[in-house]
Amino acid sequence: DVKVTQSSRYLVKRTGEKVFLECVQDMDHENMFWYRQDPGLGLRLIYFSYDVKMKEKGDIPEGYSVSREKKERFSLILESASTNQTSMYLCASSSPRNSNQPQHFGDGTRLSIL
Amino acid sequence: AQKITQTQPGMFVQEKEAVTLDCTYDTSDPSYGLFWYKQPSSGEMIFLIYQGSYDQQNATEGRYSLNFQKARKSANLVISASQLGDSAMYFCAMILDTGRRALTFGSGTRLQVQP
Numbered sequence: 071d072v073k074v075t076q077s078s079r080y081l082v083k084r085t086g087e088k089v090f091l092e093c094v095q096d097m098d099h100e101n102m103f104w105y106r107q108d109p110g111l112g113l114r115l116i117y118f119s120y121d122v123k124m125k126e127k128g129d130i131p132e133g134y135s136v137s138r139e140k141k142e143r144f145s146l147i148l149e150s151a152s153t154n155q156t157s158m159y160l161c162a163s164s165s166p167r168n169s170n171q172p173q174h175f176g177d178g179t180r181l182s183i184l
Numbered sequence: 185a186q187k188i189t190q191t192q193p194g195m196f197v198q199e200k201e202a203v204t205l206d207c208t209y210d211t212s213d214p215s216y217g218l219f220w221y222k223q224p225s226s227g228e229m230i231f232l233i234y235q236g237s238y239d240q241q242n243a244t245e246g247r248y249s250l251n252f253q254k255a256r257k258s259a260n261l262v263i264s265a266s267q268l269g270d271s272a273m274y275f276c277a278m279i280l281d282t283g284r285r286a287l288t289f290g291s292g293t294r295l296q297v298q299p
Contacts, residue, residue, distance in 0.1 A: 079227075101285055110193070112275060112289035120285075128286060160229065166285055170217055170236055173287060175229035 073097070076161050076176035084184055089148040091179050093161030100166050102144035103173065106130065107158040116159075119144055120166070151183045186211040188276050190290035197266045198298055204251070205261040205293045207276030215281035218259040220250065223273040223292075232274075235259055237281075266297045 077092035095102065100121055105113040115128030117136040125136050133155060137145045144163075148155055158180050162173040187210040197203040209218065220232040235243045235250045243250040251260040263270055273294050277287040 103286055105289075110291055112188075112190075112291040113277075113287070114289070115286045118284065118286050126284065158227065162229075162287075164285065170234050172219055172221075172231035172234060174231075175221075178227040178229075180227070 074161055074163055074174050074176040076159075076179050078179050079177060080180050080182075082182045082184060083148075083151050085151060085153060087148075087151045087183075089151050089181070089183075091146040091148075091159055091161075091181070093144045093146070093163075093176055094142050095144075095163040095174070096142065097163065097165075097174070098141065099163035099174075100141070101164045101173075102138065103162040103164075104128075104134075104136065104144065104146045105160045105162065107160055107178070113160060116146065153183050155181065156183045157181060186213070186216070186278055186280060186288045188278055188288055188290035190276055190293050192293045193291070194294045194296070196296050196298060197263075199268060200265055202262060202264045203266055203295065205263070205274050205276075205295065207259045207261065207290060209257050209259060209276075209278050211257075211278065211280065213280050213282065217279045217281065218250070218252070219277045219279070219287065220248070220259075220261045221275045221277065222270075223275065225272070229275075233261070263295075268297050268299060271295060271297045 103118045104116040119138045161176040164173040222230045276290040
């Protein structure tokens, strides 16, 4: 079974802090994704990565950056946290070989910025 | 750009009855895939079912089936014999076979199964 592990289930940080959300997958997937989930908006793509050191902006990249130094790890960075970044963050991974393969998600991180 | 629309913010169903969750999509690409995910209150996203745009038959997985009407661009999820454990958020999502390989999600439907 694919396992996607996010480092924290709940996180509370202060405005202006630099925040790191970590994600690790154990299935050697090339693709990794960071989504943000807000009520009434579904999941929106922040950044994704096709390979080590490769990254591409999603639909809402402002205020975020990412790092992928190893294939299994994809980090989301909030450079200077703001209250409007309080949200649920979900990491996912997938294999690019077949489009019918589902993305596998971590359990999510509920981030509160005070 | 592709778009997914789920018009039912919330639904109620009696235990053991069937329920249909609506999903319409919009894309000009001919090759795509449609997914349904379940998200219980604990937060994890659980993959339920997949339908490819060229699949001739509607997908089925146990109590889940996907009513795929390509001309209408709809991909409704049908849950038969609802159980209390089916209470959750349900998301419809689409992926294009070309271009970026990320999912586009709808806003979700919260299903509550009543005893």
